[in-house]
Amino acid sequence: MINSSEIREFFPSIGRVDHNKNQIIYLDGPGGTQVPIQVIEAISQYYIRSNANTHGEFITSQETDKVMDDLRLKMSEFLGSDNPDTISIGQNMTSLNYSLARALAKKFNSGDEVIITELDHEANRGPWRVLKEAGVKLIEVSLLKNGELDYEDFRNKINDKTVMVCMGMSSNALGTLNDFISVKSFLPQNCLFLLDAVHYAPHFSINVKELGCDFLLCSSYKFYGPHVGFLYSKPGLLEQLETDRLVVQDQKAPYIIETGTLNHAACAGVSSAIDFIANIGDGNSSRDKLINAFSKISSHEFALAKELYESINNLDKVNVVGKDFSDTKRTPTVSFVHSDFTPQEICKALASENICAWDGHFYALKAIQQLGLEESGGVTRLGISLYNTMEEVERVVSVISKL
Numbered sequence: 464m465i466n467s468s469e470i471r472e473f474f475p476s477i478g479r480v481d482h483n484k485n486q487i488i489y490l491d492g493p494g495g496t497q498v499p500i501q502v503i504e505a506i507s508q509y510y511i512r513s514n515a516n517t518h519g520e521f522i523t524s525q526e527t528d529k530v531m532d533d534l535r536l537k538m539s540e541f542l543g544s545d546n547p548d549t550i551s552i553g554q555n556m557t558s559l560n561y562s563l564a565r566a567l568a569k570k571f572n573s574g575d576e577v578i579i580t581e582l583d584h585e586a587n588r589g590p591w592r593v594l595k596e597a598g599v600k601l602i603e604v605s606l607l608k609n610g611e612l613d614y615e616d617f618r619n620k621i622n623d624k625t626v627m628v629c630m631g632m633s634s635n636a637l638g639t640l641n642d643f644i645s646v647k648s649f650l651p652q653n654c655l656f657l658l659d660a661v662h663y664a665p666h667f668s669i670n671v672k673e674l675g676c677d678f679l680l681c682s683s684y685k686f687y688g689p690h691v692g693f694l695y696s697k698p699g700l701l702e703q704l705e706t707d708r709l710v711v712q713d714q715k716a717p718y719i720i721e722t723g724t725l726n727h728a729a730c731a732g733v734s735s736a737i738d739f740i741a742n743i744g745d746g747n748s749s750r751d752k753l754i755n756a757f758s759k760i761s762s763h764e765f766a767l768a769k770e771l772y773e774s775i776n777n778l779d780k781v782n783v784v785g786k787d788f789s790d791t792k793r794t795p796t797v798s799f800v801h802s803d804f805t806p807q808e809i810c811k812a813l814a815s816e817n818i819c820a821w822d823g824h825f826y827a828l829k830a831i832q833q834l835g836l837e838e839s840g841g842v843t844r845l846g847i848s849l850y851n852t853m854e855e856v857e858r859v860v861s862v863i864s865k866l
């Protein structure tokens with residue numbers, strides 16, 4: 464069980480109140496979570512003590528090398544890879560995915576087919592368009608009206624020309640948990656499998672070995688850290704690619720897809736965010752603690768999101784878009800439309816009560832278009848995170864019910 468009041472103590476931003484003394488409620492987690500004090504301190508300590516570029520002979524540079532090595536190690540534990548050389552670091556997920564797509568465009572042949580989905584965030588769709596320049600065909604898997612991918616369509620679109628499948632593990636717009644396990648089971652042997660874990664990583668533990676993926680991307684600002692992107696690549700794969708890189712940089716994985724000087728201070732913060740999560744769990748190793756922490760986090764978040772879903776879906780003029788909470792194939796992200804108000808109007812009304820929520824398509828543009836919601840402003844998205852409470856859910860439901 465999560466002890467909410469203990470957890471909330473770590474987040475300085477949670478204490479903020481507005482001019483009416485309404486305490487702030489953060490339901491904007493899918494767009495970026497709040498950051499615990501340990502992470503903030505790790506970032507400032509880096510600047511206070513160890514600020515330098517890497518690979519020098521002096522103390523601050525050597526401490527910076529350690530920050531970067533420690534992060535690769537921690538991130539490899541976080542993703543269940545146990546090999547720091549599988550972890551490439553970048554500005555964010557989108558830029559790493561673009562770099563990967565540009566490199567793969569030089570490997571694939573004209574006539575090859577790459578699968579993307581209508582449900583995905585543009586960051587896992589747009590970059591793959593660069594493959595078209597190499598004559599590669601992009602094939603899109605359809606989204607069903609209930610917010611789930613059409614797995615029959617998925618299976619039908621895979622054939623012996625399919626060289627890669629790029630899909631999200633879950634939808635940042637609708638909270639759908641995708642069936643990436645069964646997709647992996649019907650892929651041809653040499654087909655590359657890429658997973659976008661950006662919306663998944665804050666809620667569930669990940670084991671890249673069990674997933675059998677070749678690439679997986681995530682972003683630490685979604686799991687209580689600063690803005691840094693990560694690419695996991697199966698050992699041996701990155702070296703085969705002609706990435707955009709300088710002749711002076713390290714020509715080995717995981718560095719060959721990284722460009723320029725990384726944000727070392729933020730990297731120190733990400734390690735601290737992973738420690739923060741691990742410390743929520745019990746276990747003998749940090750990996751065990753992470754797994755246990757995520758099982759506590761996901762059950763806490765699911766209970767709150769289910770209550771939120773059931774309460775607002777019962778309101779006359781509200782319709783939740785996407786899957787219900789009858790099973791656990793759900794992230795704690797609840798998106799809805801209202802028959803009298805646009806999502807933007809709803810978010811304004813929530814903001815006037817000091818409640819942070821997003822409206823629109825959240826870059827999952829194709830999904831929102833396919834559901835016929837683009838013209839009306841998309842959806843209002845309420846995202847539950849580790850630090851949210853049942854009292855907050857009740858306050859939000861009460862504001863929405865009075866609209």
Ligand SMILES: Cc1ncc(COP(=O)(O)O)c(C=O)c1O
Pocket residue numbers: 493494554555556557558584586587631633634635659660661662681682691692
């Ligand atoms: C599911 C998903 N994929 C990719 C991204 C893009 O991540 P980044 O901002 O790190 O480029 C986001 C950001 O919201 C997302 O939610």
